[in-house]
Amino acid sequence: MRHGVARFVTGFLALPVALYLFYVVWPFAQAAGYSLTSWGGYSDNQEFVGLDNYVRLLSDELIRKAFWHNVFFLVTVPLFTIGLALFLAFLLNVGGREDRAGIRGVFGSGVYKVIFFFPQVLSLVVISVMWQQIYRSDSQGLINGLLIKIGLVDADNPIAFTADPEPFLGVPAVLWWLLLIAVWSGAGFYMVLFSAAMQSIPKDIYEAAILDGAGRFHTFFRVTLPLLRDTISVAWVYLGFIALDMYALVFVMTPSQGGPNHASEIFASVLNFTAFQKGQFGYACAMGVALAIFTILLAAAQLRITRRERIEY
């Protein structure tokens, strides 16, 4: 019998583990190894250079820029997406009329939920290509066209959107425009998530709050929001990963994939440029390892910060 179990376990695990080792673990391990060499990618010349690549990272202007752009997305994407999603969920669930039975959700909330969720099922690529047309820097673009028509924008001087490196609040405008797309596509999903979490809160808690004379705003901020803490922190972690992965947007939407004039470079775009255009594979791998370490530290930090006693109900 024991023998049978061992054979069964091995049989079920062999193929998944083999695939995973070859296509996921081994490339990562190799990347860590290459990061210590000066390998160009096309020749067999792999000279061991120790930590030179990492030292070089620290003084690389472009990397420093990309790092701050990543940090920008890391802060703003979760902040604005969760803020908007919570606000929408709040309106949806407590925006209805008040009557004897208490405060209701808004009429037609089911339809809103279906619509708000749309962008989530579209691929990042479809979204990017679509927004590229919305953001066109002439009257053919959706936004410029509308604004020119109502006279808010001069037809000879339209908004440049993702080709605009001018800083706004100290951050290149192109990054803000990319942020808008990220928030647009993410808000609906997190709204559905928060709505579901709100509805799983038992009604007695609300009835008690209403009996105590709390209005809908009080109830939301003092009761609902604290009870949503767990869901919000999970959403924050997920959005953090998404924020590190804005590459599809940068790739499709910005001039020369990281431009104009490197105003929208992020880690991933610099890494790809270094590896495949400049042919410095060893150095690119060092960037990748640095990014991985950064991601893992971040995930660990977030898990630590957001861990708290759960409220059981």
Added chain:
Amino acid sequence: MSTVTHTSGDQTRPDQGAGRPAADGRAPISVGRGVGSRIFNGFSHAFLAVWAVMVIYPLVWVVMSALKSDSEVIREPLSLIPESLRWENFSRAWGEGHLGAFFLNTLLVLIGSVFLTMLLGSMAAYVLARYEFPGNRVIYFMFLSGLTLPIYLAAVPLFKGVYNMGVVFPLLGPNKHLMLIVVYVAWSLSFTIFFMHSFFRTLPNTIAEAAMVDGAGHSRLFFSVMLPMAKPGLISIGIFNVLGQWNQWYLPTLLMQSVAGEPKNQVISQGLIELSVNQGYKSDWSGLFAGVTMAMLPVLIVYIVFQRQVQAGLTAGVGK
């Protein structure tokens, strides 16, 4: 009470009778509060409607632009009603734009990769969740670690590995459907195993024991008892994988590169990117809109039909 999502109108319902305390037993609702409530209700509707328009308007605009002629796209970019419906944009995008070929490639890859991801993922998750053996935790955490590592880090060695593999087994080399299937499976295992692991843990032991007593072997127990019981989980993770792999663009861009001059077997996302990035050279605006429409509508229709399952499936993925 306040989170009742309710779509049957907002008029006061007839008193719900027995189970509820009498109306006058509650805090009375003053008139002022009623007016505030109505204003707030109006504001809610207005804001929600604005956001709904912001979501839908671009989508409708893309679909409608796909039906315009090129000159109309340039002349009347904003209009939502085309002068005449030009369905030939679609056939042009399908044929000359190679969208048809992209679709076929995507379909071929997804059929294989989603099936294998589900099969291998649940097999591994099941064994890891329900059998004790040395190395169990190590293997589980090895799979989990894949969730945190950025894919870009692996790009260069992954391409090299695939290239070398192709020298030995041509079908597993760059630009081959089978290769992309295998790579998708490997990269989807982490999340699939993570998700199904927690699912298999919650299945009751008694049924498994009963099946064993009845003489079922380990594999039979898995395929005819445990897997059917895990159906809700399988549906969720299945939806997640279909959408995730349909939307995948980085791996195909990296791996479906033309080798030795043969044409690329592009998948839909990759093809759309090239269509749009190369748009500068030959402007086929309506064709591009038609391409985006064709990539977008099938998913949207599937979503509208199965919205409950899709919403539940995707949010469960985060909630775990």
